[in-house]
Amino acid sequence: MVEGGDAVALLAEARDIVDAELDRCATRLAGAVPGTLGAAIAYALRSPGKRVRPALVLAAYRAAGGRSAAIAGIATAVEIVHTYSLVHDDLPCMDDDDMRRGRPTTHRAFDTAIATQVGYLLVPVAGEELAGAAAALGLAAAAVGALAQELFEAGGIRGMVGGQWLDLEAERRSLSLAELTTVHRGKTGALIRAAAVLGGIAANAEPLVLQALRRYGEEIGLAFQVADDVLDATGTSEELGKPAGRDAALAKSTYVSVLGVDAARAEAVRYQQRAVAELTDVPLMTTSLVALARYIVTRPS
Numbered sequence: 001m002v003e004g005g006d007a008v009a010l011l012a013e014a015r016d017i018v019d020a021e022l023d024r025c026a027t028r029l030a031g032a033v034p035g036t037l038g039a040a041i042a043y044a045l046r047s048p049g050k051r052v053r054p055a056l057v058l059a060a061y062r063a064a065g066g067r068s069a070a071i072a073g074i075a076t077a078v079e080i081v082h083t084y085s086l087v088h089d090d091l092p093c094m095d096d097d098d099m100r101r102g103r104p105t106t107h108r109a110f111d112t113a114i115a116t117q118v119g120y121l122l123v124p125v126a127g128e129e130l131a132g133a134a135a136a137l138g139l140a141a142a143a144v145g146a147l148a149q150e151l152f153e154a155g156g157i158r159g160m161v162g163g164q165w166l167d168l169e170a171e172r173r174s175l176s177l178a179e180l181t182t183v184h185r186g187k188t189g190a191l192i193r194a195a196a197v198l199g200g201i202a203a204n205a206e207p208l209v210l211q212a213l214r215r216y217g218e219e220i221g222l223a224f225q226v227a228d229d230v231l232d233a234t235g236t237s238e239e240l241g242k243p244a245g246r247d248a249a250l251a252k253s254t255y256v257s258v259l260g261v262d263a264a265r266a267e268a269v270r271y272q273q274r275a276v277a278e279l280t281d282v283p284l285m286t287t288s289l290v291a292l293a294r295y296i297v298t299r300p301s
């Protein structure tokens with residue numbers, strides 16, 4: 001049986017525990033890496049996001065019966081991957097954005113060379129965070145390997161990096177709905193899917209449950225991107241914490257440019273419904289996962 005719940009409370013909890021861990025990590029790295037580079041790493045790590053991916057880790061972990069507070073480190077590792085992807089996505093050679101999360105992008109606050117280094121220096125930091133959390137959770141070697149494979153495959157050429165590459169290649173031409181979906185299954189969807197699966201692995205979930213979480217994550221990842229495109233077209237810069245209408249300004253193919261706003265909204269809801277349907281008939285406590293699926297397509301920013 002699937003039912004609704006309180007996504008806002010879960011996001012607030014995810015923000016509290018992950019922000020505290022990111023802050024510790026920022027302080028440590030600002031001390032270990034001298035000068036401007038250390039300060040820029042700390043600036044990127046302390047940037048305030050919604051923490052949707054950490055909330056998904058927590059929801060999936062608890063849905064599968066996990067109870068340890070050490071899951072915070074797995075959620076933080078996912079957020080670090082997301083954070084460094086945003087730093088690179090905003091660079092002048094990519095989307096060339098000045099504002100992100102309500103403040104100057106890392107290359108605007110520092111410079112392009114520093115922001116580029118921040119992006120790739122945070123890759124192993126995510127790995128360290130994941131390894132530390134896996135040890136604190138007392139996971140067996142096979143589960144630790146599965147966590148690492150899931151996160152870095154999602155962050156790599158078969159996921160986020162591959163999707164970003166396709167997105168850059170697609171500049172200056174119009175994509176079909178199928179092509180757009182391939183781009184975003186990798187660029188945005190893979191890390192969101194991984195967040196759900198990582199929570200399950202950390203809870204030592206059985207294969208059937210992991211498969212349901214993977215399918216849920218796949219659908220909700222695409223729902224997230226469709227909703228993101230709608231927000232870019234309909235939200236204000238103030239609400240979004242970054243310039244609104246950027247996709248149209250960059251003449252990007254989006255779900256809105258392909259489908260129009262109303263049909264894109266309906267498409268997001270279809271993905272949400274498919275995500276929730278994947279949770280039926282598996283031994284999972286689905287309340288928070290269902291609530292997050294709904295939040296993802298109704299969020300204001």
Ligand code: GRG
Nearest residue numbers: 049050051085086088089119161164187188228
């Ligand atoms: C540095 C190795 C390396 C790779 C980076 C640039 C890149 C490769 C990938 C781009 C991935 C990307 C930025 C996808 C967009 C995902 C998306 C819709 C982000 C917005 O997520 P929110 O709304 O943002 O959760 P907040 O700020 O709330 O966290």
